[in-house]
Amino acid sequence: MPPSVTDVLQDTAPAVATQIGSTIGNSSGSTTTRIPVREEVRMGRDANYGGINWITAGFIGAFHLGAVAALFYFSWSRLAVAAVLWILAINFGIGVGYHRLLTHRGFQTPKWVEYFLTFCATLSLEGGPIFWVAVHRVHHQHSDHTGDPHTPKEGPWWAHIGWMVLGKSMHAKTSALARYVPDLARDRFHLWMSKFHWLSLVACGVVLFGLGAWIDHGLMGGLKMVLWGVFLRVTLGLHATWLVNSATHLWGSRRFETRDDSRNSFWVAMITGGEGWHNNHHAHPVSARHGLRWYEFDPNFYIIWMLSKLGLSKKIQVARYDKANPKPAGV
Secondary structure (H helix, E strand, C coil), rough: CCCCCCHHHHHHHCCCCCCCEEEECCCCCCEEEEEEEECCCCCHHHHHECCCCHHHHHHHHHHHHHHHHHHCCCHHHHHHHHHHHHHHHHHHHHHHHHHHHHHCCCEECCHHHHHHHHHHHCCCCCCHHHHEEEEHHHHHHHHCCCCCCCCCCHHHHHHHHHHHCCCCCCCCCCCHHHCHHHHCCCHHHHHHHHHHHHHHHHHHHHHHHHHHHHHHHHHHHHHHHHHHHHHHHHHHHHHHHEEEEEEEECEEEECCCCCCCCCCCCHHHHHHCCEEEHHHHHHHHCCCCCCCCCCCCCHHHHHHHHHCCCCCCCCCCCCCCCCCCCCCCCC
């Protein structure tokens, strides 16, 4: 059975940064240099508020402007391209890849499939695997308590987008975040993708520009395709994912009495492929299936099920709701 998030976090719990002394010899004698072994990563509003993060805010603002511009250039072909990329980025990439596979290890799959899902996730502009997975594991460790990166208890705005545009950027802190993701930090592909996660979206934009220019016979056609396939699609995808951080900790039903404020939200589940069954997920975090009843639509799990039928996923962890004993995992 794959390790639970709790197991991973306990094995890699952050410690206060320490220093060691190393002696470096030279012609004039020896010099002692203090070398930091670990950089402590603190999350949550009190620890991470740093004013406006202009780089992140600038990119998010630009994508929102591009998304608005895209609305003036609708076509069925652009909508179809955006829909396909949405499924690859948000469902295959974020929901199945980053979340249910890399963060919680709810199932096993060949490495090439894991790498493909990771590539798909980077098309969402939500950062590389080490950043995304580390932040989400910390969220489960401190959910709705001090240290949670994006709890609505520190404000709905903070939980939804403020932690990104007002918090200190952690995207480049690969070595510091590695303690939360030792399984990923040992993998060269995930290290590389964490550093160059933006390249896949740039390449996607180039391909879409060429496709749009070919379909519409001109450069403006290419630009319009990029507006739909990159700017509008990414912006809506970001908000869909952020709603899991904000809305599903504010509104909805609670089947399980978890130690946080997680809730099941039908409408968030519909736009995220099942991620909105958040109370179910917090009660059973390792479960690859979030919709525990037949009427809880969970497309991301159906993708995992489909992979199993193709022989590409195995050891799928599935929680089963027992009405007579409705306790969360670990309680």
